[in-house]
Amino acid sequence: MRVGLSYNVKPAHSPAHLPEDAFEEYDSEATVGHICNALSALGHEVVRLGAGPGIIDALRRHQPDMVFNIAEGEGGRCREAHVPALLEMLGIPYVGSDPLTLSVTLDKPVAKRLVASGGFPTPGFRTFRSAAAFSDEGLSFPVIVKPAFEGSSKGVRLSSRAATPEQAREMVRFVTETYHQDAIVEEFVPGPEVTVGIVGNEEPRVVGIMEIAPKKVPNEEFVYSLEVKRDWENQVEYRCPPSFPAGTIAEIERCAVGIYLLLGCRDFSRIDFRIDGSGVPQFIECNPLPGLSPGYGDLPIMADRMGVSYLSLISEILSHALSRQEVSGR
Ligand SMILES: Nc1ncnc2c1ncn2[C@@H]1O[C@H](COP(=O)(O)OP(=O)(O)O)[C@@H](O)[C@H]1O
Ligand SMILES: [Mg+2]
Known part of the structure; x- marks a missing residue:
C-alpha cells in the first residue's frame, strides 16, 4: 500500500517576533523519519506529503491509498482539522480522528463542556478575552491559566499556576497578549x-x-x-x-x-x-x-x-x- 505521511516540522529558526514556543506542537525531522521507517518496515511504500497548501499538489502527484496524518496544521482553533477535511473532500482514507473531533479537542473549553455533559468530572473554569475582563467570581484558588487552544504546553509556564486573583489576572494578560486567543482559567487539581x-x-x-x-x-x-x-x-x-x-x-x-x-x-x-x-x-x-x-x-x-x-x-x-x-x- 502507498501510505502518505502528512506532518508539520519545526522550522530551524523561530522568527524573533514570535514567542519562544511558537512551534512547540510541531514534530522534529527525527520523528517524521521514525514513522516513515516504521511504515516502510511494515511493508508499505511511504511518501512524505508535508502539510500546508503544498499538500494539495503532493496528494495529486503521489495518489496515496491512505494518509497517516500527524499534521498539527497552521493557524486558528480548527488548524488540526485542515488536512483531514481536505482528505475527506478528496475521498482519501486517513489514520486518526476526523475534523470535528480534532477541532473540539483542540479548544479546551469546548472539550470540557462536552465531557462535563457526559457526566465525567472536569475542573471548573471560566474564559477571558483580556486581563481587563478578568474576574475571580465563581473560581476557587489556586487556578491554572492556559491558552484556550494550544498543545504541547505551549503558553503553559511554571508561573501559570496562580494562587491569587492578581497573579491570575497577570497570567491572563500574558496568554491573551502573547497567543492572541482567550485564556482559560481552570481550578487547579493538586493530585497526581x-x-x-x-x-x-x-x-x-x-x-x-x-x-x-x-x-x-x-x-x-x-x-x-x-x-x-x-x-x-x-x-x-x-x-x-x-x-x-x-x-x-x-x-x-x-x-x-x-x-x-x-x-x-x-x-x-x-x-x-x-x-x-x-x-x-x-x-x-x-x-x-x-x-x-x-x-x-x-x-x-x-x-x-x-x-x-x-x-x-x-x-x-x-x-x-x-x-x-x-x-x-x-
Ligand atoms: N486544572 C489543572 N489542574 C492541575 N494541573 C493542570 C490543570 N490544567 C493543566 N494542568 C497542568 O498543565 C499541563 C498542561 O496543560 P494541558 O491542559 O494538558 O495543556 P497542553 O495541551 O499544552 O498539554 C498539564 O499537563 C498539567 O500539569
Ligand atoms: Mg496536555
Whole structure:
C-alpha cells in the first residue's frame, strides 16, 4: 500500500517576533523519519506529503491509498482539522480522528463542556478575552491559566499556576497578549497527573496509564510546563503503570474510554487527567494527535513500558484505521 505521511516540522529558526514556543506542537525531522521507517518496515511504500497548501499538489502527484496524518496544521482553533477535511473532500482514507473531533479537542473549553455533559468530572473554569475582563467570581484558588487552544504546553509556564486573583489576572494578560486567543482559567487539581494512551474504535484498548511524577516539587505545585517538558529527564519520573489502588486505576480507565468514545476519537489518542483528593480522575484534555516520537512522546513511552514496541504501536494504529474503512467506510 502507498501510505502518505502528512506532518508539520519545526522550522530551524523561530522568527524573533514570535514567542519562544511558537512551534512547540510541531514534530522534529527525527520523528517524521521514525514513522516513515516504521511504515516502510511494515511493508508499505511511504511518501512524505508535508502539510500546508503544498499538500494539495503532493496528494495529486503521489495518489496515496491512505494518509497517516500527524499534521498539527497552521493557524486558528480548527488548524488540526485542515488536512483531514481536505482528505475527506478528496475521498482519501486517513489514520486518526476526523475534523470535528480534532477541532473540539483542540479548544479546551469546548472539550470540557462536552465531557462535563457526559457526566465525567472536569475542573471548573471560566474564559477571558483580556486581563481587563478578568474576574475571580465563581473560581476557587489556586487556578491554572492556559491558552484556550494550544498543545504541547505551549503558553503553559511554571508561573501559570496562580494562587491569587492578581497573579491570575497577570497570567491572563500574558496568554491573551502573547497567543492572541482567550485564556482559560481552570481550578487547579493538586493530585497526581496521569496520561492514558488508547487505541481502537468500537472497543477502545487502553495501551497504558502513565503517571508523570515530579522529581523536584510536590504534586500540589507541579505543572507539566514548557520548562519541565524541555528538561524532562531531570524534572519528572514516568511511572507506568502507577501504583494507585485498583479502584482508582479502574476509574481512570472507565473515564478515559468513555471520554474517547464521547469525543469521537478514532484509531488512537491520549487523554490527560489529574486525580483529586477523593481519588476522582479530573479530565484535563484529550490529544487525538499525540506525539509519536519514540524516545520522547508519552504514548510511545508508555507503550514501550507495557511491552509494545514502537513498530507494533504504529502497526496497531494503522490496522485500526484500515479495519474502520473496511467495516463502515468512515
Ligand atoms: N486544572 C489543572 N489542574 C492541575 N494541573 C493542570 C490543570 N490544567 C493543566 N494542568 C497542568 O498543565 C499541563 C498542561 O496543560 P494541558 O491542559 O494538558 O495543556 P497542553 O495541551 O499544552 O498539554 C498539564 O499537563 C498539567 O500539569
Ligand atoms: Mg496536555
